Amino acid sequence: MTESTNTQSDCGPTLGVLLLRAWLGVRAVLTGIEKFSDTRTLQVPLLDAAGKPDSSGAVVEVTQKFYSLHSYHAIPDSMKDKFAQEPLLPSLLTTSYYAVLGWALIALGIAVLLGLWTRASLFLMGLLYVSLTVGLILIKQDAGVAWLAIHVALIAVALSLCRHNRFTLTRS
Secondary structure: OHHHHHHHHHHHHHHHHHHHHHHHHHHHHHHHHHOOEEEEEEEEEOEOOOOOEOOOOOEEEEEEEEEOHHHOOOOOHHHHHHHHOOOOOOHHHHHHHHHHHHHHHHHHHHHHHHOOOHHHHHHHHHHHHHHHHHHHHHOOOHHHHHHHHHHHHHHHHHHHOHHHOOOOOOOO
């Protein structure tokens, strides 16, 4: 009777770490993929009820989102300008950081999702979010700092539950 109780009590933390890994991994992967997105505006002829171009020649603008390697942007240009004015962030560091940010988010997100060296992957993800926090503190983006603090707290909880991490490709 005691063994079944112990097995059932392990289920909650195991499912908890699995959910945290799923959320943190999906969040990082999709955030990384979004670094490769852009939009384009197309002018499309206005169609009449029959589906033919309107006789007046009217057009509507349609905005489409797309993804490509050529669209890579680590951060919005407005933030990049703020970081460029910050003396504690030399361009030598920021240029390298911008180049790897999207790829790092995708790689760490996949590693956490699959359970590849979970402790190390989670820790590195936490360090990445701490580094993002430093930048946001320097440009006084307190709302972003708070959001990243929540991410770091979730990573800390996931790390504390790693001993219950059962569904992995490698040992934690």
